[in-house]
Amino acid sequence: MRANSKGAAPSIAAFQTKVCGWMDAVFGEDGATDPKERALRFLEEAIELAQAIGVKRQDVERVCDYVCSRPAGEPVQEVGGVMITLAALCQKSDIDLQHAALSEFERVDTALLRNHIRSNQLNKRAAGLVAS
Numbered sequence: 001m002r003a004n005s006k007g008a009a010p011s012i013a014a015f016q017t018k019v020c021g022w023m024d025a026v027f028g029e030d031g032a033t034d035p036k037e038r039a040l041r042f043l044e045e046a047i048e049l050a051q052a053i054g055v056k057r058q059d060v061e062r063v064c065d066y067v068c069s070r071p072a073g074e075p076v077q078e079v080g081g082v083m084i085t086l087a088a089l090c091q092k093s094d095i096d097l098q099h100a101a102l103s104e105f106e107r108v109d110t111a112l113l114r115n116h117i118r119s120n121q122l123n124k125r126a127a128g129l130v131a132s
Contacts, residue, residue, distance in 0.1 A: 025114065
């Protein structure tokens with residue numbers, strides 16, 4: 001999803017809509033609608049980001065234990081927290097959040113990677129790593 005004709009980047013809402021269309025194309029309309037499955041994929045990506053920055057497994061486990069020992073929050077508020085902390089992490093890590101999101105979308109929005117992602121998802125489902 002490139003910048004629009006005026007050179008401006010798409011809004012968050014436009015990006016979200018584009019990603020949803022991509023998900024439907026990759027997984028089918030029924031294949032990507034389970035919020036728990038999407039949350040597990042988000043968790044996987046968040047852990048991969050933390051790992052890429054140098055966070056160790058023990059730290060992830062400690063945070064997981066802490067979070068799971070507390071009452072569940074409200075999804076909308078937690079999304080806000082995710083966005084704020086991701087923006088702060090990107091700022092302090094010299095990562096342009098918008099550029100990273102748009103360039104990753106362009107990378108995965110190819111026939112070859114769509115097929116690869118679809119295959120990975122089936123393997124994860126068979127291994128019990130996603131909702132079935």
